Amino acid sequence: MKLDSKVPEGPIGEKWTRHKFNLKLVNPANKRKYDVIVVGTGLAGASAAASLGELGYNVKAFCFQDSPRRAHSIAAQGGINAAKNYQNDGDSVYRLFYDTVKGGDYRAREANVHRLAEVSVNIIDQCVAQGVPFAREYGGLLANRSFGGAQVSRTFYARGQTGQQLLLGAYSALNRQIANGKVKMYNRTEMLDVVVVDGKARGIITRDLVTGKIEAHSAHAVLLCTGGYGNVFYLSTNAKGSNVTAAWRAHKKGAFFGNPCFTQIHPTCIPVSGDHQSKLTLMSESLRNDGRVWVPKTAIKGLKAKEAVAIKEEDRDYFLERRYPSFGNLVPRDVASRNAKYVCDEGRGVGSTGLAVFLDFADAIKRDGRKVIEQKYGNLFDMYQQITGDNPYEVPMMIFPAVHYTMGGLWVDYNLMTTVPGLYALGEANFSDHGANRLGASALMQGLADGYFVIPYTIGDYLANIGWNDKVGADHPAFKESMDQVKAGVDRLLNIKGTKTVDEFHRKLGLIMWEYCGMSRSEQGLTKAKKMIQELKAEFWRDVKILGGSSELNVELEKAGRVADFLELGELMVDDALNRSESCGGHFREESATPDGEAMRKDDEFAYVAAWEYKGDNQPEALHKEELKFENVKLTQRSYK
Amino acid sequence: MKITLKIWRQQGPNTKGHFKTYKLDHVSTDMSFLEMLDVLNQDLIKKGEEPVAFDHDCREGICGMCSLYINGRPHGPLQTTTCQLHMRTFSDGETITIEPWRASAFPILKDLVVDRSAFDRIQQAGGYISVNTGGVPDANEIPISKKIADEAMDAAQCIGCGACVAACKNASAMLFVSAKVSQFALLPQGKPERKERVEKMVAQMDAEGFGACTNTRACEAECPKGIQITNIARMNREYFSAMVSSYEVAAGEGGAG
Numbered sequence: 024m025k026l027d028s029k030v031p032e033g034p035i036g037e038k039w040t041r042h043k044f045n046l047k048l049v050n051p052a053n054k055r056k057y058d059v060i061v062v063g064t065g066l067a068g069a070s071a072a073a074s075l076g077e078l079g080y081n082v083k084a085f086c087f088q089d090s091p092r093r094a095h096s097i098a099a100q101g102g103i104n105a106a107k108n109y110q111n112d113g114d115s116v117y118r119l120f121y122d123t124v125k126g127g128d129y130r131a132r133e134a135n136v137h138r139l140a141e142v143s144v145n146i147i148d149q150c151v152a153q154g155v156p157f158a159r160e161y162g163g164l165l166a167n168r169s170f171g172g173a174q175v176s177r178t179f180y181a182r183g184q185t186g187q188q189l190l191l192g193a194y195s196a197l198n199r200q201i202a203n204g205k206v207k208m209y210n211r212t213e214m215l216d217v218v219v220v221d222g223k224a225r226g227i228i229t230r231d232l233v234t235g236k237i238e239a240h241s242a243h244a245v246l247l248c249t250g251g252y253g254n255v256f257y258l259s260t261n262a263k264g265s266n267v268t269a270a271w272r273a274h275k276k277g278a279f280f281g282n283p284c285f286t287q288i289h290p291t292c293i294p295v296s297g298d299h300q301s302k303l304t305l306m307s308e309s310l311r312n313d314g315r316v317w318v319p320k321t322a323i324k325g326l327k328a329k330e331a332v333a334i335k336e337e338d339r340d341y342f343l344e345r346r347y348p349s350f351g352n353l354v355p356r357d358v359a360s361r362n363a364k365y366v367c368d369e370g371r372g373v374g375s376t377g378l379a380v381f382l383d384f385a386d387a388i389k390r391d392g393r394k395v396i397e398q399k400y401g402n403l404f405d406m407y408q409q410i411t412g413d414n415p416y417e418v419p420m421m422i423f424p425a426v427h428y429t430m431g432g433l434w435v436d437y438n439l440m441t442t443v444p445g446l447y448a449l450g451e452a453n454f455s456d457h458g459a460n461r462l463g464a465s466a467l468m469q470g471l472a473d474g475y476f477v478i479p480y481t482i483g484d485y486l487a488n489i490g491w492n493d494k495v496g497a498d499h500p501a502f503k504e505s506m507d508q509v510k511a512g513v514d515r516l517l518n519i520k521g522t523k524t525v526d527e528f529h530r531k532l533g534l535i536m537w538e539y540c541g542m543s544r545s546e547q548g549l550t551k552a553k554k555m556i557q558e559l560k561a562e563f564w565r566d567v568k569i570l571g572g573s574s575e576l577n578v579e580l581e582k583a584g585r586v587a588d589f590l591e592l593g594e595l596m597v598d599d600a601l602n603r604s605e606s607c608g609g610h611f612r613e614e615s616a617t618p619d620g621e622a623m624r625k626d627d628e629f630a631y632v633a634a635w636e637y638k639g640d641n642q643p644e645a646l647h648k649e650e651l652k653f654e655n656v657k658l659t660q661r662s663y664k
Numbered sequence: 665m666k667i668t669l670k671i672w673r674q675q676g677p678n679t680k681g682h683f684k685t686y687k688l689d690h691v692s693t694d695m696s697f698l699e700m701l702d703v704l705n706q707d708l709i710k711k712g713e714e715p716v717a718f719d720h721d722c723r724e725g726i727c728g729m730c731s732l733y734i735n736g737r738p739h740g741p742l743q744t745t746t747c748q749l750h751m752r753t754f755s756d757g758e759t760i761t762i763e764p765w766r767a768s769a770f771p772i773l774k775d776l777v778v779d780r781s782a783f784d785r786i787q788q789a790g791g792y793i794s795v796n797t798g799g800v801p802d803a804n805e806i807p808i809s810k811k812i813a814d815e816a817m818d819a820a821q822c823i824g825c826g827a828c829v830a831a832c833k834n835a836s837a838m839l840f841v842s843a844k845v846s847q848f849a850l851l852p853q854g855k856p857e858r859k860e861r862v863e864k865m866v867a868q869m870d871a872e873g874f875g876a877c878t879n880t881r882a883c884e885a886e887c888p889k890g891i892q893i894t895n896i897a898r899m900n901r902e903y904f905s906a907m908v909s910s911y912e913v914a915a916g917e918g919g920a921g
């Protein structure tokens with residue numbers, strides 16, 4: 024099968040406008056004859072479900088939490104980008120487009136990114152109309168800040184809770200459609216399969232997480248808005264429930280998986296405190312504006328934050344300032360993360376685990392006074408103290424990198440359709456517009472762009488082309504077959520009756536992924552990891568212990584299904600990382616470095632999207648390449664020296 | 665540290681529940697409360713006993729999914745969410761009692777898991793501004809004074825956890841409902857529908873079986889997001905001014921257009 028990105032012809036700035044004109048429309052009176060399934064109610068899913076309901080389609084929406092309002096998007100803190108140029112500082116659609124392609128280290132599709140930048144301005148208008156209380160200036164107009172090293176102030180925010188406010192806005196629009204009867208909402212319901220008949224997606228199979236009931240739902244099109252898979256690393260900043268199951272089951276039904284190894288690792292998270300650790304907490308990146316990152320020059324085992332204060336200036340290594348004199352502590356996320364790992368690998372890490380570096384505010388407090396620092400970071404300092412028990416006004420913070428976002432995901436064309444006709448992927452679940460590295464404040468933008476402003480147009484073209492008669496009911500044998508398979512899968516897990524808990528397997532998988540497919544990867548390490556994952560997978564299916572039954576609320580059973588999928592995904596991520604023997608974006612390949620150890624991209628060999636095709640259980644997947652053409656952006660190597 | 669846990673166990677919505685006692689002797693002060701429960705559950709599974717079901721997701725204090733009535737207080741002894749509570753708050757040897765939210769509008773599903781969908785239905789009744797996607801004015805065409813925007817944001821921070829209901833002896837949902845009513849009553853975008861909104865949301869709140877507010881302020885004292893009781897006063901004003909004009913609204917009716 025040949026990958027067709029369906030990028031429209033014409034100059035970059037006109038592609039989307041022309042495409043919208045060329046797309047077929049569904050007659051308003053006919054919209055109610057079409058059913059659409061939306062899985063997920065994060066920014067992407069809630070905005071899509073609400074917008075499609077408003078247009079008149081019959082929508083069924085699903086989420087595994089007890090309310091659509093609790094999707095992982097709720098946790099985003101920093102902000103959302105938009106090329107409004109309200110600050111008159113030289114921003115434009117073209118600049119946001121350019122920055123995003125460059126930030127993604129030239130591994131994203133130009134046309135998609137340009138469209139994203141174009142609709143970014145509509146997102147802010149939409150959210151304000153919904154009553155999202157963005158931060159404002161005294162004059163009453165919207166406030167902006169510069170985020171993640173951007174040269175312009177284009178980030179809109181609502182205190183430290185931007186994701187929450189945007190999601191509650193989308194949730195309110197969704198609620199309005201639920202009340203209008205255009206969206207039927209299924210909470211505490213997990214999608215476990217996509218049903219494909221005659222090559223088209225026709226519906227899904229779900230499990231009611233309270234009663235355990237397996238059900239079939241049919242529709243003309245299915246949208247997966249199911250978020251990222253960072254939890255393959257066990258520890259990440261994602262919500263505990265975030266998983267790959269929906270995307271993975273779709274992958275097994277024919278949807279190609281794009282760039283699975285592209286993961287973003289965030290440098291400023293609170294370090295692991297012990298084996299009980301269940302998730303990692305992100306501290307805003309803005310802390311690096313004033314905090315100085317350091318470790319002792321020579322290793323001191325178990326160094327506590329309290330003891331750090333006594334360490335003399337000449338015995339400290341401010342390693343980011345030393346290696347990157349011009350950017351210092353403000354180097355990009357991947358560079359900061361990788362260097363923290365190196366000093367810890369050398370044994371110079373701090374804290375009880377040795378897996379942490381200091382982020383010190385003593386100089387900033389001396390320079391600006393405690394008051395100024397408190398105004399800037401008060402909330403973050405309080406949060407840090409609450410979690411760790413240390414007071415960052417008096418002792419340095421300890422930080423360590425953590426998995427934060429996955430750029431990889433289901434491959435989609437310009438219309439957001441996967442390689443299965445009628446099956447779409449939106450938001451973090453698709454392989455996205457972020458290339459090999461996502462810029463801060465652009466995931467929220469992408470989720471809402473996909474849901475509010477892209478899918479309402481592109482889905483119409485597909486639906487108008489197939490016609491409302493082209494539907495398969497849930498009584499079709501394919502649905503029954505798929506339900507039987509799902510039930511058998513559930514029973515198989517329950518019948519293993521082994522000795523190890525689901526979490527034990529998940530934790531082990533996470534450690535393998537972190538060690539060999541995390542910040543720094545090598546052929547040798549990846550080859551080893553592949554074998555380790557295969558062994559762990561075999562052990563899982565032999566020895567996992569899940570109590571309780573299938574017809575009740577059974578949290579362990581839910582987790583087991585997700586971990587089974589993570590085990591398979593983990594292997595594909597390793598394969599993808601092995602294949603991509605270049606360093607790019609958040610992906611550092613040890614064999615592809617400059618003489619002084621910096622990342623080296625190989626554009627002549629790897630300027631493509633790696634899209635993987637599932638070939639059956641325990642079979643190697645087939646690699647398809649979508650060549651990336653850069654007609655507007657000039658490719659350059661990054662340098663922060 | 666060592667602790668004793670008295671936990672409410674209940675197999676399903678229609679079965680009788682009871683307290684069960686567990687001892688844990690390897691609790692670290694750095695653990696969050698939910699991590700302590702994770703550890704308990706791992707122990708239980710190993711022993712062949714079904715783990716305790718409890719709700720959670722973000723573990724960052726923002727999704728509102730975690731709950732738990734700990735030693736007689738929603739989310740435990742601090743004014744924060746259970747996922748943000750750490751074991752260093754408790755002392756060695758302490759006995760900790762853990763129950764689900766208790767309110768007839770929040771039926772128990774299993775162990776510590778309750779059904780809070782009543783909150784969603786209240787929001788569906790009117791917790792929105794009726795705008796469709798597209799065709800809205802430029803964001804800066806609606807200037808809003810910083811003071812008003814900040815106040816609206818204060819109210820908008822509610823995470824829908826239900827601690828206010830669990831804290832209230834009448835199981836009133838006034839704090840939760842008033843937070844959304846206030847956010848939209850403050851903002852110019854919310855003005856056109858303010859009357860229907862408050863009427864419909866209050867009607868739905870009553871239909872769900874939440875109790876009346878008798879101003880004990882227990883909700884405010886336990887709200888992890890600092891939602892203030894002044895919102896209830898604002899909602900009451902909104903409600904009475906809506907009532908004097910002539911809108912008639914029945915509970916459960918669809919949204920406005």
Ligand SMILES: Cc1cc2nc3c(=O)[nH]c(=O)nc-3n(C[C@H](O)[C@H](O)[C@H](O)COP(=O)(O)OP(=O)(O)OC[C@H]3O[C@@H](n4cnc5c(N)ncnc54)[C@H](O)[C@@H]3O)c2cc1C
Nearest residue numbers: 063064065066067087096101102214250450451464466467
């Ligand atoms: C701590 C943190 C801070 C962040 N801060 C920012 C920021 O400041 N700016 C920014 O731009 N980005 C930020 N991000 C990234 C951003 O929040 C996410 O990428 C984005 O919110 C993802 O949205 P989504 O709609 O794609 O998916 P999600 O919000 O993850 O929603 C997934 C939905 O799918 C449902 N689901 C999943 N699987 C199934 C299934 N099998 N069956 C049924 N339902 C299912 C879930 O219930 C949920 O409703 C942050 C991320 C983290 C972790």
Ligand code: SF4
Nearest residue numbers: 822823825826828887
């Ligand atoms: S008002 Fe406070 S306690 Fe009540 S639901 Fe909202 S955040 Fe929770």
Ligand code: FES
Nearest residue numbers: 721723728730747
């Ligand atoms: S788990 Fe999300 S608020 Fe506690």
